[in-house]
Amino acid sequence: xxxxxxxxxxxxxxxxxxxxxxxxxxxxxxxxxxxxxxxxxxxxxxxxxxxxxxxxxxxxxxxxxxxxxxxxxxxxxxxxxxxxxxxxxxxxxxxxxxxxxxxxxxxxxxxxxxxxxxxxxxxxxxxxxxxxxxxxxxxxxxxxxxxxxxxxxxxxxxxxxxxxxxxxxxxxxxxxxxxxxxxxxxxxxxxxxxxxxxxxxxxxxxxxxxxxxxxxxxxxxxxxxxxxxxxxxxxxxxxxxxxxxxxxxxxxxxxxxxxxxxxxxxxxxxxxxxxxxxxxxxxxxxxxxxxxxxxxxxxxxxxxxxxxxxxxxxxxxxxxxxxxxxxxxxxxxxxxxxxxxxxxxxxxxxxxxxxxxxxxxxxxxxxxxxxxxxx
Numbered sequence: 001x002x003x004x005x006x007x008x009x010x011x012x013x014x015x016x017x018x019x020x021x022x023x024x025x026x027x028x029x030x031x032x033x034x035x036x037x038x039x040x041x042x043x044x045x046x047x048x049x050x051x052x053x054x055x056x057x058x059x060x061x062x063x064x065x066x067x068x069x070x071x072x073x074x075x076x077x078x079x080x081x082x083x084x085x086x087x088x089x090x091x092x093x094x095x096x097x098x099x100x101x102x103x104x105x106x107x108x109x110x111x112x113x114x115x116x117x118x119x120x121x122x123x124x125x126x127x128x129x130x131x132x133x134x135x136x137x138x139x140x141x142x143x144x145x146x147x148x149x150x151x152x153x154x155x156x157x158x159x160x161x162x163x164x165x166x167x168x169x170x171x172x173x174x175x176x177x178x179x180x181x182x183x184x185x186x187x188x189x190x191x192x193x194x195x196x197x198x199x200x201x202x203x204x205x206x207x208x209x210x211x212x213x214x215x216x217x218x219x220x221x222x223x224x225x226x227x228x229x230x231x232x233x234x235x236x237x238x239x240x241x242x243x244x245x246x247x248x249x250x251x252x253x254x255x256x257x258x259x260x261x262x263x264x265x266x267x268x269x270x271x272x273x274x275x276x277x278x279x280x281x282x283x284x285x286x287x288x289x290x291x292x293x294x295x296x297x298x299x300x301x302x303x304x305x306x307x308x309x310x311x312x313x314x315x316x317x318x319x320x321x322x323x324x325x326x327x328x329x330x331x332x333x334x335x336x337x338x339x340x341x342x343x344x345x346x347x348x349x350x351x352x353x354x355x356x357x358x359x360x361x362x363x364x365x366x367x368x369x370x371x372x373x374x375x
Contacts, residue, residue, distance in 0.1 A: 008061055032056045043078055043085075043156035050074055051335055054117065058332070064116070064325040065295065072113035076106065076207050078156060079123070079149070083208040086148035090141075099138050101128040103209035104149070107165060111205035112277070112293045116324070117331040118341030120159045121150055124204065125167035126213040127175050139173070146173055165200055179217055183224045190234030198225070199235070202281055203292055218290060225285050235282050236373045242278055244366040245271035252347065252359050261344055268330075269343025272323050276316065276365045279372040283307055294320055316368060319361040326350075326358065 012024035032052055050071065057067045083104055091097065108122035109115045125146055130138050146167035154160045167173045174182060183201075186194040202221065206214035225231065245266045247253040254266045266272075280297040284290075287304040291297045295317055302313035330349070331341035347355065 009059060010061065028056050028059055043081055043152060046074075046081075047078060047157040051117065054328075054332065063321060064328040065114075065321045067328060068116055068324060069113045071117070072110055072115040075110055075115055075119070075158065076205075078153065078158065079104065079106065079110075079207045082149040082152040082156070083145070085152060086145055089148065090144060095141060095144065098145075099134075099141055100130050101210040101213065102126065102142060102145075103206050103211060103213040104167065105204045105214060106207045107200055107204055109203075111203045113205070114277075114294060114324070116328050116341070117335060121153055121161045122165045122200070123150070123167050123207075124165070124172040124201070125174075126179060126209075126217060127173070128210070128213060129175050129177050139170075142173055143168065143170075171197075176213055176216055180220045180224075183220055187225055187228035187231040190230040190237075192234065192238065195231060195234045195238055198231070199238070199278070199281065202285065205292060221285075222288055222290060226288050232282075232286065235285070239275065239278060239282070239369050239373050242275040242369075243271060244275050244362050244369065246359070246362050246366060250359070250363070252355065252362065262346075264347045265344045266347060267343050268323060268327050268345040272362060272365060273320070273327070273343075275369050276320055276323070279365075279369045280316075283372050312368075315364060319364050322357065322361055 009025050009028055012021050015021045032049075053074065054067055054071065057070060062070075087098070103126045105111070105124040105126065106122070107124055109119055110122060125142055127138065127142055146169075150160060150166050150168050160166065165172055183198070186198045204214065204217070245252055245254055245268065252266060254260050254271060260267075277294050280294050280301065283301055284297045287301065287307050289297065289300045289304065291300045298308065298313045298317050298320070301307040302310045308316070326345055327343065330345045333349070334341050350358065
């Protein structure tokens, strides 16, 4: 059943005499924050509170792209708490303070500040350079830190990444100079796996530690990738791995072989949002732009020569925001029925006009991806 009408707190903004009714306006938020204000609140309770936060923000008529930013801000807070608790625990157990500077990175949707409900972990760790003879000592410290804070997040409800993209693993925990060398290796040719790993690293944001290390990594990416022609060609070719949810007749449909939950479901995350996100990322690398979030990338590309015109940028931002809204609406329904907040959308929930608009949006993404693949 769809909710046809829901009273908005904004309708309570004024008293009958015209004075501001601030207490009625802030009541939903006040009630929400009374349940999370205790300094002894656990990470698990703080994460569980997030669904109530989303429902309250939706009650304020915030669009999904704004809500996703706030969810991401809250997840970043949980990361910082998990890192701080892990450092305190290590200090109490005799590990001491971090032996060199470090920076914990968010990766993926968390780094783009586009998280919706139910994300898993994607993170990495930059360690400041140190002499090789101290490797066992220093890497051992940061391995323990990575294992502890990722375990804490998992226990709190942000599950471990099934693809092992986490700071607990050596692939995603390196000295700054090793990250520079890794980028040189990954971009040296057009091997699919290396391009996929680089794509993961391209969406990063510092969340704890010395942010200057993350700035150095960004500079290394900007200096290395645009001139790696074979790598850039493969990065464009990999867009084929993210087909848009349209069949050869232009009808909305998930690709064959996907683990579709039922005949009326489409994978809007992987066959809608991800092609758009990936194409915008590639175009930004090509034009040496440093923005991370998709909306910022689309805006920046409208200022880059021959990348996107302002009308094209505005259209794609509107498409991106509508797809985020569709997905968040479905995830809220799923949560209300005790189901997983995944990337699937049930077409039966959409009116005919909504289906037509979704089809239009997917067509715009398909055209955009095609244009980016063949510059």
